[in-house]
Amino acid sequence: MEMGFFLGCNMPAIRPDLEKAIRETMPDLGVDLIDMEGYVCCPAFGSFPSTDDDSHLAASGWNLSIAEEKEVDILVECGSCYSSLSMGRHHLMQNDKQRDRVNTLLEPTGRTVTGKSKVRHVSDVLYNEVGTEKIKQVVKHPLEGLHAVVQYPCHTLYPSEIVGFEKEARKPVALENLVRALGAEVDHFSREYTCCGGAGGFTNNSPAEANGFIQETLDAIIDETKADFIVTSCITCLMHLDNVQKTLNQQVGEDRYTIPVFDYSQLLALCMGKDPNQVACISTMPRDAILERF
Amino acid sequence: MDMNQTDPDLWKEIFNTDDLMYCYNCSTCISGCPASQADPPLLIRNLARKVILGLEDELFDDDTPWTCVSCSLCEEMCPMDVKPFELCLAVRKWQSRNDETRIPPSIVDIYRRGYTQAVGANTELREQLGLPELPVLSKLPEKRKQFQEMLMKTELINENAYMFSEE
Numbered sequence: 001m002e003m004g005f006f007l008g009c010n011m012p013a014i015r016p017d018l019e020k021a022i023r024e025t026m027p028d029l030g031v032d033l034i035d036m037e038g039y040v041c042c043p044a045f046g047s048f049p050s051t052d053d054d055s056h057l058a059a060s061g062w063n064l065s066i067a068e069e070k071e072v073d074i075l076v077e078c079g080s081c082y083s084s085l086s087m088g089r090h091h092l093m094q095n096d097k098q099r100d101r102v103n104t105l106l107e108p109t110g111r112t113v114t115g116k117s118k119v120r121h122v123s124d125v126l127y128n129e130v131g132t133e134k135i136k137q138v139v140k141h142p143l144e145g146l147h148a149v150v151q152y153p154c155h156t157l158y159p160s161e162i163v164g165f166e167k168e169a170r171k172p173v174a175l176e177n178l179v180r181a182l183g184a185e186v187d188h189f190s191r192e193y194t195c196c197g198g199a200g201g202f203t204n205n206s207p208a209e210a211n212g213f214i215q216e217t218l219d220a221i222i223d224e225t226k227a228d229f230i231v232t233s234c235i236t237c238l239m240h241l242d243n244v245q246k247t248l249n250q251q252v253g254e255d256r257y258t259i260p261v262f263d264y265s266q267l268l269a270l271c272m273g274k275d276p277n278q279v280a281c282i283s284t285m286p287r288d289a290i291l292e293r294f
Numbered sequence: 295m296d297m298n299q300t301d302p303d304l305w306k307e308i309f310n311t312d313d314l315m316y317c318y319n320c321s322t323c324i325s326g327c328p329a330s331q332a333d334p335p336l337l338i339r340n341l342a343r344k345v346i347l348g349l350e351d352e353l354f355d356d357d358t359p360w361t362c363v364s365c366s367l368c369e370e371m372c373p374m375d376v377k378p379f380e381l382c383l384a385v386r387k388w389q390s391r392n393d394e395t396r397i398p399p400s401i402v403d404i405y406r407r408g409y410t411q412a413v414g415a416n417t418e419l420r421e422q423l424g425l426p427e428l429p430v431l432s433k434l435p436e437k438r439k440q441f442q443e444m445l446m447k448t449e450l451i452n453e454n455a456y457m458f459s460e461e
Contacts, residue, residue, distance in 0.1 A: 009411035012428055016416065020423045037429040038437035040408040045364040047400045047410065050386040054448035055401070062441060080364065105444050109437075154365035159379075169370060195365040197328040205361045206332035213331055278423050 001129065003120070004067040005033040006085065008078040009041060010235045014282075018235065021269040021279035022077060022122065028138060028272065029130045033075065036066045042084035046200055049084065053098065060088025061102035064119075065111035073118040075125060077265065079155030079234035080199055085119045086163045121156045122265060123233040124165040127174040132181035140273045141294055142183025147226040149187050150175045151217075151241060153234030154195040178264055179231050182271045187225035191217045196232075198240025211251070214244050218257050229260040229290055231267060238263050242284045260287040270294045297347075304348035309384040316374035317342045323368035323378040329361040336361045338368055338378045341385060354393065359385045394454055405445055405458045407432055 003026075011019050026033055043049060043059040063085060067074045076082040092099045093115040103112050126135065152172050160169030167173075172193070176186040194217055197203070203210040218241075221227050232238050238261055245257035262280065269279040276291045305314055321339050329336035336358040344353050359382045368378035389396040400410045407413075408431030420428070431438045442458075445451050451458065 007413075007428070009409040009413045012420075012425075013409075013411040013413045013416060016420050016423055016425055020425055023425070035426070035429040038408075038431055038434045038441070039429065040431060040441060041404045041410055043404065044400065044410055045362075045383065046360075046398055047404055049383050050360075051390040051397055051401055052387055052448065052450040055445055055451055058444055058448050059404070062444065083364065083366065105447055108443065109440050154363075154367060158366040158370035160370060163366075194326075195328050195363060195367065197363055199365070200329075200363040201361040202329050202332055202363045205357070206329075209332050210328075213328055281423075 001030060002032045002034055002072050003075040003125070004036045004070055004072040004117070006036055006039060006042075006063065006074050006076045006081060008076070008081040008235065010239065011077060015235060015239065017279055017282045018077070018238070018263050018266060021263065021265040021274065024274045024279060025265055025269050025272060026075070026122075029126070029134060031075070031125060031130065034070060034072060036063070036070075036074075039063050039066055042078075042081040044080060045084060054101070057088060057092060057098055057102050058105050060085065061092060061106055061113040062109075064089055064092070064115075064117055065106055065109070065113045067117035068113060069111050071117075073120055075120055075122055077122045077233065077235060077263070079121075079153035079236055082119060082121045083155035083163055089115055089119055090162045121163075121165065121233070123156060123174050123178065126264070126268075127178055128165060132177055135178065135181040135268070139182055139271045141271050143267070143271065144183045146184045146228045146290070147187050148179050148184040148229055148231050149189060149221050149225050149227040150179060150192065151196055151230055151232040151237050152193060153232060153237050155199075155234065175231065175233055175264065179267070182267055187227055189220045189224040191220045196237045196240050198236045198244075203240070211244060211247060214240065215248055218245065218248065218259065221259060222256070227259060229262055229287070231262055231264055233264045235263070246284050258285055260285055260290050262287070262290075301348035301350050304350055304353075305345050308345050308353075308388040309381050311377070313374075313376050314342060314346060314381065317346070317376045318374065319343065320373065322371050322373060323376075326367050326371065328363050328365065329358075332358070332361045334358055336382075338382060342376060342378065342381060345381065345385065353385060354389065356385070359383075359389070391450060397450070397454060397457070401451070402457055405442060405451070406460065408438065408441065
C-alpha cells in the first residue's frame with residue numbers, strides 16, 4: 001500500500017526525529033510513503049479558515065489535488081493537519097459550487113480535486129490497516145514492565161462524522177490498544193479524553209489559563225496513575241505536553257512535572273530496533289529513563 | 295438592550311444556515327471547551343446568541359472566537375447540530391472581511407513561503423538524521439508561482455493584495 005506523506009510544518013521543521021520514526025516504521029509494516037511535492041500549509045485553522053472560504057478551500061484543494069494526481073490516499077500525523085484536510089475534503093465533496101470554484105482556481109496546475117484521495121491519520125492506518133497483531137510480530141524490544149498513559153489527539157476524534165475512525169468516538173481505544181501491542185500497561189485517568197489545549201489561540205491569548213488547564217491533566221496523571229511516560233499521536237500534543245512541563249516547573253519552583261512524552265511512532269520505532277539517536281533524540285523533558293532500555 | 299439597534303439579518307451575513315436557529319442555549323458547547331477557561335472566556339453559546347440577535351457592534355469587537363483551540367468537541371456534542379466550531383470560524387471570517395486588522399499575519403507567511411513555519415530551514419539536523427531533502431514550495435519556483443497566483447485570485451486576498459507584496 002502506497003500513501004502520500006503529508007508532513008505539515010511543525011514535524012519537519014521542529015521535530016524531524018518524529019518524521020524519521022514514521023519514515024523508518026511504516027514501510028516495514030507494508031505502507032510505502034511517497035512525498036507530496038509542493039504541498040503547502042494544511043491550511044491551519046488560524047489562517048485561511050479564519051479569513052474566507054475562497055482561500056481556505058483553494059489551499060485545501062491544492063493539497064488534496066497533489067495526492068489525487070499521484071492516485072494515493074494521504075497519511076498525516078499532525079492532528080490539526082489531519083482535521084483541516086479532512087474538513088476541507090468534506091466541504092469540497094458536499095458543495096458542488098465550491099468544488100467547481102476550486103477546480104477553476106487549480107486549472108493552471110493541471111490538477112483537479114474530486115475527493116477520491118482519502119485523508120488518513122497515522123494511528124488509524126496503524127490500527128485499522130496494519131493491525132495490532134502485525135505490530136506485535138515486529139516488536140523486538142517490548143515495553144514490558146512500563147506503565148503508559150494516552151493523550152488522545154482531539155482532532156482525530158471530533159467531529160467523528162468527518163474525522164472519526166473509532167467505533168465509538170466518545171470511547172476511543174485505538175491508541176491504547178496500539179500501546180498495549182508494544183507490551184506496556186496502559187493506565188487510565190480522569191482527564192484522559194480532555195484536549196491538551198495546545199492548538200490555536202488559547203496558549204497565545206490566555207497563556208496563564210492555558211497552562212493551568214494542562215497542569216490539571218498532568219496532576220491527574222501524576223496523582224492517579226503509575227505512568228512512566230505519556231503517548232500521543234499528534235505533533236501539537238507532543239510538543240505542548242513536553243514543553244509545558246518545563247514552564248510549570250519554573251512556576252511551582254520544583255521539578256514536579258518530569259514525565260517523558262513520546263509520539264506513538266517513536267515508541268514503535270524504538271521497539272522495532274531503530275536507532276534512538278535518530279527516531280527519538282529531540283525533547284524538552286529528558287527521556288533517558290525509557291531510552292536506556294534500547 | 296435596544297432591539298432597534300440590532301440587525302435581525304446579520305446571521306445571514308455571518309453563518310447563513312438554519313442550523314444556528316436550533317440553538318436553545320443549553321451550554322453543552324461550553325462544558326468541555328478548553329477556551330471556556332480562558333480570560334476572557336470563549337462562550338460559544340453567547341456567540342450564537344449574539345449572531346442570532348444581530349448584535350453587530352458587540353460581535354465586531356469580540357476577540358474570544360480567536361481563542362478557540364479547534365478541538366471540535368462542541369461540534370461533536372451539540373445536541374442540535376448547530377455546528378458551533380463552524381460558527382466560531384464564521385465569526386472570525388466575518389470579522390476579517392470587515393476589519394483588515396483582524397486578518398491573521400500567518401496568511402501572509404503562507405502566501406510567501408507556503409507554511410507558517412520556516413519548513414526546510416533546518417537542513418543540517420535533517421542531514422544528521424538521514425532525512426531526505428524536503429519537497430517544499432521554496433525549492434519549486436514554478437509551483438510557488440502557481441500557488442501565489444491562485445491565492446491572488448481568491449476574494450479576501452485579492453481585496454487586500456497590498457499585504458502580500460514581496461519586500
